[in-house]
Amino acid sequence: xxxxxxxxxxxxxxxxxxxxxxxxxxxxxxxxxxxxxxxxxxxxxxxxxxxxxxxxxxxxxxxxxxxxxxxxxxxxxxxxxxxxxxxxxxxxxxxxxxxxxxxxxxxxxxxxxxxxxxxxxxxxxxxxxxxxxxxxxxxxxxxxxxxxxxxxxxxxxxxxxxxxxxxxxxxxxxxxxxxxxxxxxxxxxxxxxxxxxxxxxxxxxxxxxxxxxxxxxxxxxxxxxxxxxxxxxxxxxxxxxxxxxxxxxxxxxxxxxxxxxxxxxxxxxxxxxxxxxxxxxxxxxxxxxxxxxxxxxxxxxxxxxxxxxxxxxxxxxxxxxxxxxxxxxxxxxxxxxxxxxxxxxxxxxxxxxxxxxxxxxxxxxxxxxxxxxxxxxxxxxxxxxxxxxxxxxxxxxxxxxxxxxxxxxxxxxxxxxxxxxxxxxxxxxxxxxxxxxxxxxxxxxxxxxxxxxxxxxxxxxxxxxxxxxxxxxxxxxxxxxxxxxxxxxxxxxxxxxxxxxxxxxxxx
Numbered sequence: 001x002x003x004x005x006x007x008x009x010x011x012x013x014x015x016x017x018x019x020x021x022x023x024x025x026x027x028x029x030x031x032x033x034x035x036x037x038x039x040x041x042x043x044x045x046x047x048x049x050x051x052x053x054x055x056x057x058x059x060x061x062x063x064x065x066x067x068x069x070x071x072x073x074x075x076x077x078x079x080x081x082x083x084x085x086x087x088x089x090x091x092x093x094x095x096x097x098x099x100x101x102x103x104x105x106x107x108x109x110x111x112x113x114x115x116x117x118x119x120x121x122x123x124x125x126x127x128x129x130x131x132x133x134x135x136x137x138x139x140x141x142x143x144x145x146x147x148x149x150x151x152x153x154x155x156x157x158x159x160x161x162x163x164x165x166x167x168x169x170x171x172x173x174x175x176x177x178x179x180x181x182x183x184x185x186x187x188x189x190x191x192x193x194x195x196x197x198x199x200x201x202x203x204x205x206x207x208x209x210x211x212x213x214x215x216x217x218x219x220x221x222x223x224x225x226x227x228x229x230x231x232x233x234x235x236x237x238x239x240x241x242x243x244x245x246x247x248x249x250x251x252x253x254x255x256x257x258x259x260x261x262x263x264x265x266x267x268x269x270x271x272x273x274x275x276x277x278x279x280x281x282x283x284x285x286x287x288x289x290x291x292x293x294x295x296x297x298x299x300x301x302x303x304x305x306x307x308x309x310x311x312x313x314x315x316x317x318x319x320x321x322x323x324x325x326x327x328x329x330x331x332x333x334x335x336x337x338x339x340x341x342x343x344x345x346x347x348x349x350x351x352x353x354x355x356x357x358x359x360x361x362x363x364x365x366x367x368x369x370x371x372x373x374x375x376x377x378x379x380x381x382x383x384x385x386x387x388x389x390x391x392x393x394x395x396x397x398x399x400x401x402x403x404x405x406x407x408x409x410x411x412x413x414x415x416x417x418x419x420x421x422x423x424x425x426x427x428x429x430x431x432x433x434x435x436x437x438x439x440x441x442x443x444x445x446x447x448x449x450x451x452x453x454x455x456x457x458x459x460x461x462x463x464x465x466x467x468x469x470x471x472x473x474x475x476x477x478x479x480x481x482x483x484x485x486x487x488x489x490x491x492x493x494x495x496x497x498x499x500x501x502x503x504x505x506x507x508x
Contacts, residue, residue, distance in 0.1 A: 013047040019063045033062035139260050143267060148354055153325035154271060161275030164242055173282025175309045178227040181234035189241045190216045198222040206426055208252035209233050226425055228311050232273050239272030278308045278318045284326055296453040298401035312399050312420035316434045320352060327447050331355040331439035337375045338432045341383035346376050355439055357411050367464040371477035374404040375433040378421035382431050405458040414440045416451055
């Protein structure tokens with residue numbers, strides 16, 4: 001990769017600071033010997049300035065190195081990880097500005113002890129290579145951190161959606177019909193729609209949409225989607241237009257993530273779409289009634305989905321935006337599992353964790369998720385029902401709903417988890433389940449009335465079978481032995497034995 005001006009400044013700053021430290025010189029000493037000011041020299045070391053050739057010659061003489069040695073891109077082995085990072089696409093693409101930083105700030109954080117920082121970064125790079133982590137993994141993590149910083153609630157997007165609804169005369173809180181959104185996209189925003197190409201395309205049938213830029217723009221929509229799903233996609237396209245977004249992804253699911261901007265823009269347009277369909281003020285009123293109910297009734301959750309013409313994921317994810325902001329339930333997680341009936345494997349493909357509980361995201365590839373999770377219980381139930389007849393495999397079938405009080409054995413914390421499962425429209429034979437879990441703290445117990453309903457099961461859960469201390473006779477759902485838990489216990493016994501041996505010899 002060719003070095004740009006930022007990379008040149010970073011590398012020069014690293015070398016200059018390292019050479020100065022090796023000589024035991026202060027900034028003032030080098031400044032006096034090179035004829036530069038202390039402040040200017042400091043900015044060079046921080047990667048903010050790159051001096052002219054005559055100044056570089058003076059610096060090289062002050063540090064007893066050649067000009068070529070000072071300005072070359074080669075660095076000592078101990079600094080090579082820093083050079084690799086600051087010359088990589090990671091620095092170019094990572095959205096430091098989202099967190100109030102610029103790349104020079106990151107350089108400044110590590111420049112005080114560059115060799116130690118290099119060793120630390122080398123460790124991270126090796127971990128990344130071991131787990132095949134790419135820049136896009138960091139960008140998705142950055143987006144999740146961005147959501148966490150804002151409590152997953154974005155008032156400016158809520159206002160934009162409310163303003164749009166008001167302009168359209170949608171003042172009753174009900175969701176706009178899919179056909180209404182489709183007609184708006186065509187008549188007001190100049191789109192052309194293609195509902196014929198994707199469903200039968202051998203390579204693209206799994207995509208919900210493909211966007212084709214042009215005059216006019218074309219949205220290629222998968223005709224196998226339910227009207228509910230198409231409504232969300234039309235609303236998201238309107239969101240791109242209303243929010244003035246140009247840099248955006250071409251496909252509904254990611255082919256590749258090249259930079260943070262389209263990732264963030266896709267999130268913003270999706271948030272706008274959810275706020276248009278599930279109106280904030282109206283939904284809050286329904287949630288008040290749902291939360292104030294003395295008994296648990298899954299029919300109320302289905303009725304809420306029907307009222308807003310929303311899929312389980314649309315409703316559940318909207319709760320992650322509104323409930324923390326308006327009900328004070330800030331410790332929560334959102335998970336999406338899927339499973340192919342007949343397969344023993346359950347896969348997690350979406351997670352947003354705003355709690356302190358390490359939900360099962362990124363655990364070992366060979367581990368088995370705890371089958372006591374309500375999501376897995378529902379997916380097992382749905383698969384069993386589908387085995388009885390073909391009608392239950394239709395995506396339009398009523399979703400299966402389960403509430404559970406889950407006590408996390410590894411954290412000694414209890415969460416109220418609401419899970420909703422259904423078949424997927426674009427993946428015949430595959431079922432999906434979304435879950436939202438709230439920490440059952442004092443605020444939760446004050447705001448949610450039904451938590452004491454005896455109809456809600458109370459279940460001990462863990463991350464995976466391999467990490468769970470429950471004996472087999474106490475857990476009929478176990479599908480793998482507790483190997484990691486047993487290894488941890490064996491390690492602790494060895495630690496204890498060594499400590500006891502040391503005490504015995506000291507006292508003997």
